[in-house]
Amino acid sequence: MKTLLRVKGIVKRFPGVLALNGVNFELQEGEVHTLLGENGAGKTTLMNVIFGLYKPDEGEIEIMGKKVQIKSPHDALKYGIGMVQQHFTLVPSFSVAENVILGLPGENLQDAVKRIRDISNTYGLDVDPNAKIWQLSVGERQRVEIIKLLYIGARVVILDEPTAVLTPQETKALFKAIRKMKENGTGIIFISHKLNEVMEISDRVTVMKKGKVVGTVKRGEFDQRKLASMMVGREVVMEVEREKAKPGEVVLKVDNVTAKSDKGHSALNGISLEVRAGEILGIAGVAGNGQRELAEIIYGLREVESGKVELLGEDITNKDVLYRILKGISYIPQDRKGVALSPNLSVAENLHLKRQTKGFFYNHDKVYKRAQELIKKYNIKTPSPDVAVKYLSGGNMQKVVIAREFELKPKLIIAVHPTRGLDVASMEFVYRSLIKARDEGAAVLLLAGELYEIFNLSDRVGVIYEGEIVGYTTPDPTPENIEKIGLMMAGVRA
Amino acid sequence: MNIEGLITASVRLGTPLLFATLGEIITERAGVLNLGLEGLMLVGALSGFATSYMTGNVWLAFIVALIAGGLFALIHAFMSITLRVNQVVSGLALTMLGSGISGVLGKAFVGKPAAKFNDIYIPGLSNIPVLGAFFKMDAIVYLGYILVPVLYIIIFKTKLGLTLRAVGEEPSAADSRGINVFLVRYIAKGCGGALTAAGGAYLSLAATSMWIENMSAGRGWIAVALVIFSAWEPFKALVGSYLFGFVMSLQLRLQAMGVAHVSANILLMLPYLITVLTMILFSFNKNFRNRVGAPSALSVPYSREEKM
Numbered sequence A: 001m002k003t004l005l006r007v008k009g010i011v012k013r014f015p016g017v018l019a020l021n022g023v024n025f026e027l028q029e030g031e032v033h034t035l036l037g038e039n040g041a042g043k044t045t046l047m048n049v050i051f052g053l054y055k056p057d058e059g060e061i062e063i064m065g066k067k068v069q070i071k072s073p074h075d076a077l078k079y080g081i082g083m084v085q086q087h088f089t090l091v092p093s094f095s096v097a098e099n100v101i102l103g104l105p106g107e108n109l110q111d112a113v114k115r116i117r118d119i120s121n122t123y124g125l126d127v128d129p130n131a132k133i134w135q136l137s138v139g140e141r142q143r144v145e146i147i148k149l150l151y152i153g154a155r156v157v158i159l160d161e162p163t164a165v166l167t168p169q170e171t172k173a174l175f176k177a178i179r180k181m182k183e184n185g186t187g188i189i190f191i192s193h194k195l196n197e198v199m200e201i202s203d204r205v206t207v208m209k210k211g212k213v214v215g216t217v218k219r220g221e222f223d224q225r226k227l228a229s230m231m232v233g234r235e236v237v238m239e240v241e242r243e244k245a246k247p248g249e250v251v252l253k254v255d256n257v258t259a260k261s262d263k264g265h266s267a268l269n270g271i272s273l274e275v276r277a278g279e280i281l282g283i284a285g286v287a288g289n290g291q292r293e294l295a296e297i298i299y300g301l302r303e304v305e306s307g308k309v310e311l312l313g314e315d316i317t318n319k320d321v322l323y324r325i326l327k328g329i330s331y332i333p334q335d336r337k338g339v340a341l342s343p344n345l346s347v348a349e350n351l352h353l354k355r356q357t358k359g360f361f362y363n364h365d366k367v368y369k370r371a372q373e374l375i376k377k378y379n380i381k382t383p384s385p386d387v388a389v390k391y392l393s394g395g396n397m398q399k400v401v402i403a404r405e406f407e408l409k410p411k412l413i414i415a416v417h418p419t420r421g422l423d424v425a426s427m428e429f430v431y432r433s434l435i436k437a438r439d440e441g442a443a444v445l446l447l448a449g450e451l452y453e454i455f456n457l458s459d460r461v462g463v464i465y466e467g468e469i470v471g472y473t474t475p476d477p478t479p480e481n482i483e484k485i486g487l488m489m490a491g492v493r494a
Numbered sequence B: 001m002n003i004e005g006l007i008t009a010s011v012r013l014g015t016p017l018l019f020a021t022l023g024e025i026i027t028e029r030a031g032v033l034n035l036g037l038e039g040l041m042l043v044g045a046l047s048g049f050a051t052s053y054m055t056g057n058v059w060l061a062f063i064v065a066l067i068a069g070g071l072f073a074l075i076h077a078f079m080s081i082t083l084r085v086n087q088v089v090s091g092l093a094l095t096m097l098g099s100g101i102s103g104v105l106g107k108a109f110v111g112k113p114a115a116k117f118n119d120i121y122i123p124g125l126s127n128i129p130v131l132g133a134f135f136k137m138d139a140i141v142y143l144g145y146i147l148v149p150v151l152y153i154i155i156f157k158t159k160l161g162l163t164l165r166a167v168g169e170e171p172s173a174a175d176s177r178g179i180n181v182f183l184v185r186y187i188a189k190g191c192g193g194a195l196t197a198a199g200g201a202y203l204s205l206a207a208t209s210m211w212i213e214n215m216s217a218g219r220g221w222i223a224v225a226l227v228i229f230s231a232w233e234p235f236k237a238l239v240g241s242y243l244f245g246f247v248m249s250l251q252l253r254l255q256a257m258g259v260a261h262v263s264a265n266i267l268l269m270l271p272y273l274i275t276v277l278t279m280i281l282f283s284f285n286k287n288f289r290n291r292v293g294a295p296s297a298l299s300v301p302y303s304r305e306e307k308m
């Protein structure tokens, strides 16, 4: 087997951060080499260096045994390296085919449409070449990104956390395509947090931590436990301990609510549920079955068409968000950078955002001081409270959100995919925080995609399907119960 | 008021606007906002006039204006693309610089006559009743007629246009396909600046044959609004420019007839008013909003390593 790519001693510094500290990595023909590591470990930075987006401060890159300089993606593409970035690089107003031929000399649109269809069929990457990108779902967009690479015959394919945005079915399809690429001798660098996926697809796994390689292990030499412990440097007990819930009065009551999605389709179809003080109600379901809309009607971000929302017996259906915040509703949205935080404001300012203080002026010293305390209390890793929050890793951003929300001593917490994209340590932190809030008497509504998360945290489990709760069950991870939930997620009523 | 006369006046008054608007469309399609159109037009007007005064060759003068505009626009390109200065500020700086430089250097040319583009009657077409008026114009007007479909085809039907629009919509997408975002933006700026300056040159080489200080008289700002009105499309730019040429000619006529003394300021306000109204109307239509609009990366400098 030939070595397609080898990097040696890569060092990359950002202002105040040593993102890569002497990294070695290699990729062979026809292998899936997974890069695993906590958030902020430097995985994306390494890939950006290989793809020519970042200029390394030190180190060498070899392609097929020859030393090369990669100064831009243009160079990378020339050497057959392609990358699907975490944030897609597609022009929304262009069609799929236009995005594919962009930058390629001597391609014409009609031929491209045909070739895209061929590639789609061969690799099972279903997408309409004439559709506009803005019309496509996230999963479809990712397929377009992959087709872009297959179209130019990339030998090295980098996939940066491709499964973070996919449904289980879409992940399956992606893995099929990856296997097909392997057969043709393409080398794939796969980045993911999800250990079960890593187990399934990888031929080799390299674990990174704080800008360094911890080690590389071959298939057969690793299992989930081993990988997890390599990642965090200690055995992780993902089973979070907790007491039995002591549910109190009903805090949230959603009664027969209907609402529309952004696109104007009906998203909630007469949904009803209750959450009591001191309990966590986990809602399982396939993404896109009304989870986001449910959270938004409770928090007041989305209009209710019919039905009622009650908080502690008070009808709040038509109240605005501020009123609900003051009444004790907290929201941990799925979108950390856009909805939960204001990326360009500092950590201190973001921590201050929802506090209601008297007077017209804002006291920087006080805000700064309080931020320092919260940074300590919640163990937020940031160079200073004055750093823009966008520079933090995902896990630390989520800590900022949690610190801000939980300091308000909420009566009701709505958490949507609260650990999406987080590393194991941050995940554990989020779990503990939610359980602590519960034990202090908050009602928690958890909307999550991962079943283990639901099992780990919930006191009761409901399943949402097409904007309705189709049934409830217990959070027992027994095979029978999992099957039962699976059936409900597919719309079969309990 | 005969219709032919109106057509002639509208087109003549609209042509400087058309060139300036087309120039800015190219620039903005690449994602760079240039508010320095007024300055560019003045540079074009003066450099063109000076060349024509000294050589008597109007075509040479026109080409010099194009080159001067292209180079002058590169100042803005350097500030906004390389140094990543705020584009509103750098655009305003360009306007002030342009009017300052042309004011100082132009002192020597005030009140002097120079050569001028003559009208060319297109055989056959100019004999058509009424509409023939469109074909009794000077060469630059005809150049405008040709430029509109040519630019339309380049922007929407060619790979070059695809690249240009990608750079303005989603530079990271272009970059990831090996396109040099900075180079494309520089070239678009240069070409756009040249066209805008041509609009200015029209004022001193065709509409009149003299140099008057600040002779662009706010047309650069009207063009900025026309770009939005035209939804960044050449054909709509043509309609918008001539429509506004029509409004300006009405004003002149009304004043000449002594009927009413409509303030020039009110008329200058019209394109902005029309732009605001169109945008309000368009914003009601969701489909439209999705498809047409400012290039997404407009006025956002591109950088690979800077985090968003």
Ligand SMILES: Nc1ncnc2c1ncn2[C@@H]1O[C@H](COP(=O)(O)OP(=O)(O)O)[C@@H](O)[C@H]1O
Residues within 6 Å of the ligand: A014, A015, A017, A018, A019, A037, A038, A039, A040, A041, A042, A043, A044, A045, A046, A391, A392, A393, B304, B305, B306, B307
């Ligand atoms: N463009 C950038 N500017 C400043 N810091 C950056 C930039 N890109 C990454 N970093 C920092 O480098 C470190 C590694 O980040 P990254 O490679 O994104 O991690 P991962 O992909 O493993 O989660 C983090 O501390 C991150 O904040």
Ligand SMILES: [Mg+2]
Residues within 6 Å of the ligand: A043, A044, A045, A086
């Ligand atoms: Mg990453």
